[in-house]
Every structure is written in C-alpha cells, then in structure tokens.
Amino acid sequence: MAESYWPVFGSKNYESGIPKIGYLDWYVPRLEENRPHNLSLNGMQYEWDIKEIMEDSIYEIANHHIGNLKDPRINVSNRERVDVERVVICHGATQGLHIAICAALANNSDKTVTIAVESPCYAPIVQSPQLFNHEVIKVRRLKPKDSFGHWRIDKQKWLQAIQKSEILMITPILNPSGWDYHSDDREWIVNTCKEHNVIIIADEVYLDTKRRHEEYLPFYKLGEHCISINSLTKVYSLGTIRFGWIIASPKIAEQARRAFITLGGMMGSPTLRIAESVFPHLDIALDKVQEYREKNLPLLRRVLERFDIIWNEPSHGLFGAFKLPYGINAMDFIDRECKNYGVLLVPGNMFEPDLDEWIRVAWSIEPKLFEKAIINLEKALDLAISQKTSQ
Ligand SMILES: Cc1ncc(COP(=O)(O)O)c(C=O)c1O
Known part of the structure; x- marks a missing residue:
C-alpha cells in the first residue's frame, strides 16, 4: 500500500502507537536535497540581523532572564491591545495546540471528549488531541464549486459535528488554500459554537498577513469561548526560536498558563531575549510580506495563465494552491519534472x-529568487503537460 502522508483522523490504534506526522517523512528528505528553487516554504523567508538588533545583549542569551527581562506577555498584549492576563506565552503554535486543548477542558468532568477538527489541516492540529486519547471527527472546508472565491463550510454537516463535540479546532487561513473564512461562515461558526457550549481553538499562524487590513479579525475578539494561537514562526520568519502565544478569556488563559508550566516548565532565555529584541521591529516583516506579494505574485499569475491553470488567489497570506491539469499527480510531478529543474513545492x-x-505554492521568498524559481516551475509544467498531451 502506498505510504499515507496526510493528517491522521481516527481513534488511536493501540498496536501502532502514536500516529506519525506523515508529511515530515515526505518533506524532510526533499528539503535535505537543497533544491535551488524552493516554492514550498509556507513561512516568510526574511533574514533578521539578530546581531545588529541585539547588539551586546546577544552575549547574555544564555543567562537567566527572570528578574532581568520584562514579562514577555507585555509585547503581545501591547501589540494586540488586550489585557496581559489574557496572554500565555509558549514554545510555538504547535505547543500552543496542546496547551489550548488542556485549558479548554480544564473544568470538564469527562476525562476524554470528542473534538471536531477542520480539514484540510496541518497534521498536529488533528493529531494533538489524539495524544490525550480524545476522539476526533472531521469537518471539512470545501473547494469553491465554481473554482473561485472562498472555500466554504457545509453548515448542516458542521452542526452535526459541533453537537457531538466539546471543542472545535480550525485554521482560519487554511493550509494549503490560503483562504480565510467567508464572513458568513465565520459568524455562523462563532454563534453555533457558543450556542452549544463548544470552545473554538483557532490556529492563526498566518493571520498576521492581514494585520494591516480592515478584515483582520482574530478569533479571540469574537467571544469568551474563542482561543487564538499565534507565533513568530510564519509571518515573522523566526520559527527557529520557538516563540508562540495564546490569547483567551482570562479564565481559560489562567488554565493555559498552568498547562504550559506542566508541559513546558519555562520558556528558554535565548528565546525570550531574542523575541524581546525583535518585537519592536516586527513591522519590517510585514513590509516584506507586502513587497513579496506585489513583486512575486504577478510572475506566478502569468505562468499559470499560460497553461490555463485555474488560479484562485487568496487576497492575503503567503501561499495558495492550484489543481494540476490533465490529472497530473502532484507527488509524481514534484519528484520528477520539478526535481529535474530543481523546484520544490508541496503536494x-x-x-x-x-x-x-493539488499543489501548494508559496511566494514567501525574496523576489530575485522567486523569479528564477518561477522560470523553472514553468519548465517543469511544460514538460509534465507535454508528456501528458503526447500520450
Ligand atoms: C497551521 C499551522 N500551524 C502551526 C504551524 C507551526 O507553527 P509553530 O512553528 O509556531 O509551531 C504550521 C507550520 O507549518 C502550520 O501550518
């Protein structure tokens, strides 16, 4: 049987133990090939000059921070304009998922519960609840029927799942399509979950690409039953330091803080010190997001248009997805024609x-590199399509 790389939904199988995060088995070996034209990166590729930003304080990174550094929640609370009591700092958004699940269930009398998880998704979103033996059920965001516009939810199916669940886990800016919720779907989800006492955990690692736009609307603003998770990884190009945060109601945040201490102990001094130095400069990354979008996207549009490929471009974010023509299989395409021209994408x-x-393509790299990558993507598409059409 072919290897399955997608997120695992379904109850834990005691014989095989913890399900693998399959996509890493596919992705890491291909990253290790160091293909020169990398369009697979779903996070901004911006190189911070940490030495310049930190100056001499860089020599203190391994020193104890307690008593020497201000409360790290303050940077987040100032940036989001929320009370500091609502913020919990953690080791990246992925750890934030575990903490949020524990916090959401802190006062629940059942040991394990049912959790509805949106698909498609980043595998840890659905596999984290299963670490704690919770049951997961799938709710889907569906491709638009006429190929363009928002990916939508089927409210009837979501209602059935919400009625059975204690928690709903979602990724508003969907990976891999890059589309945020239609405002009607968002409002319905928030109201329906509230009505059924369901806590929403929203993984918002891509949401800051919308920060400068009117529609920027993190879930934590939408009610006491909503938890937002974010980090410096994707939009701010600092995944290496593992700095994330949760924003929730004061009651849930207090439980999350206890869960973090239980699961993570304390944040590392290097992480906190680097984050503290970088926070005042985060808008540089947002300028870059805008610049990359303006310079890179026209090149991508032109190539896809040349092959008559439908391109449903999300209005924000760092990546989007398209369906290959002529029934071309994405994994084969990436491992044959793309590899031939040094291009890496994500199926x-x-x-x-x-x-x-479907292929996920990111425009998160520096424009000169992107231009070269697109020239090679065009060659790879040419080759794959001409092989199909000559069969
Ligand atoms: C939806 C989503 N959430 C979280 C992450 C990882 O975030 P972090 O590095 O903060 O754990 C990813 C990475 O691909 C992701 O796609």
Whole structure:
C-alpha cells in the first residue's frame, strides 16, 4: 500500500502507537536535497540581523532572564491591545495546540471528549488531541464549486459535528488554500459554537498577513469561548526560536498558563531575549510580506495563465494552491519534472488525501529568487503537460 502522508483522523490504534506526522517523512528528505528553487516554504523567508538588533545583549542569551527581562506577555498584549492576563506565552503554535486543548477542558468532568477538527489541516492540529486519547471527527472546508472565491463550510454537516463535540479546532487561513473564512461562515461558526457550549481553538499562524487590513479579525475578539494561537514562526520568519502565544478569556488563559508550566516548565532565555529584541521591529516583516506579494505574485499569475491553470488567489497570506491539469499527480510531478529543474513545492495531499492533484505554492521568498524559481516551475509544467498531451 502506498505510504499515507496526510493528517491522521481516527481513534488511536493501540498496536501502532502514536500516529506519525506523515508529511515530515515526505518533506524532510526533499528539503535535505537543497533544491535551488524552493516554492514550498509556507513561512516568510526574511533574514533578521539578530546581531545588529541585539547588539551586546546577544552575549547574555544564555543567562537567566527572570528578574532581568520584562514579562514577555507585555509585547503581545501591547501589540494586540488586550489585557496581559489574557496572554500565555509558549514554545510555538504547535505547543500552543496542546496547551489550548488542556485549558479548554480544564473544568470538564469527562476525562476524554470528542473534538471536531477542520480539514484540510496541518497534521498536529488533528493529531494533538489524539495524544490525550480524545476522539476526533472531521469537518471539512470545501473547494469553491465554481473554482473561485472562498472555500466554504457545509453548515448542516458542521452542526452535526459541533453537537457531538466539546471543542472545535480550525485554521482560519487554511493550509494549503490560503483562504480565510467567508464572513458568513465565520459568524455562523462563532454563534453555533457558543450556542452549544463548544470552545473554538483557532490556529492563526498566518493571520498576521492581514494585520494591516480592515478584515483582520482574530478569533479571540469574537467571544469568551474563542482561543487564538499565534507565533513568530510564519509571518515573522523566526520559527527557529520557538516563540508562540495564546490569547483567551482570562479564565481559560489562567488554565493555559498552568498547562504550559506542566508541559513546558519555562520558556528558554535565548528565546525570550531574542523575541524581546525583535518585537519592536516586527513591522519590517510585514513590509516584506507586502513587497513579496506585489513583486512575486504577478510572475506566478502569468505562468499559470499560460497553461490555463485555474488560479484562485487568496487576497492575503503567503501561499495558495492550484489543481494540476490533465490529472497530473502532484507527488509524481514534484519528484520528477520539478526535481529535474530543481523546484520544490508541496503536494496538497499532505493536508487532505483528496488533494492529490493539488499543489501548494508559496511566494514567501525574496523576489530575485522567486523569479528564477518561477522560470523553472514553468519548465517543469511544460514538460509534465507535454508528456501528458503526447500520450
Ligand atoms: C497551521 C499551522 N500551524 C502551526 C504551524 C507551526 O507553527 P509553530 O512553528 O509556531 O509551531 C504550521 C507550520 O507549518 C502550520 O501550518
């Protein structure tokens, strides 16, 4: 049987133990090939000059921070304009998922519960609840029927899942499509969950690409039952320091703080010191997001248009997805024609098995590099399509 790389939904199988995060088995060996034209990176590629930003304080990174550094929650609370009591700092958004689940269930009398998880998704979102033996059920965000516009939810199916669940886990800016919720779907989700006492955990690692736009609307603003998770990884290009945060109601945040201490102990001094130095400069990354979008996207549009590929471009974010023509399989395409021209992309079935003819393409790299990558993507598409059409 072919290897499955997509997120694992379904109850834990005691024989095989903890399910693998399959996409890493596919992705890491390909990253190790160091293909020169990397369009797979779903986070901004901006190189911070940490030495310049930190100056001499860089020599203190391994020294104890307690008593020497201000409360790290303050940077987040100032930036988001929320009370500091609502903020919990953690080791990246992925750890934030575990903490949020524990906090959401802190006062629940059941040991294990049912959790509805949106698909497609980043595998840890659905596999984290299963570490704690919770049952997961799938709710889907669906491709637009006429190929353009928002990916939508089927409210009837979501309602059935919400009625059975204690928690709903979602990724508003969907990986891999890059589309945020239609405002009607968002409002319905928030109201329906509130009505059924369901806590929403929203993984918002891509949401800051919308920060400067009117529609920037993190879930924590939408009610006491909503938890937002974010980090410096994707938009701010600092995944290496593992700095994330949760924003929730004061009651849930207090439980999250206890869960973090239980699961993580304390944050590392290097992480906190680097984050403290970088926070005043975060807008540089947002300038870059805008610049990369303006310079890179026209090149991508032109190539896809040349091949008559439908391109449903999300209005924000760092990546989007398209379906390959002529039934070309995405994994084969990436391992044959793309490899031939040194291009790396991500196949859609890393997020949902149904997306095996879909490609996720990111415009997160510096424009000169992007231009070269697009020239090579064009060659790879040419080759794959001409092979298909000559068969
Ligand atoms: C939806 C989503 N959440 C979280 C992460 C990882 O975030 P962090 O590095 O903060 O754990 C990823 C990485 O691909 C992601 O796609």
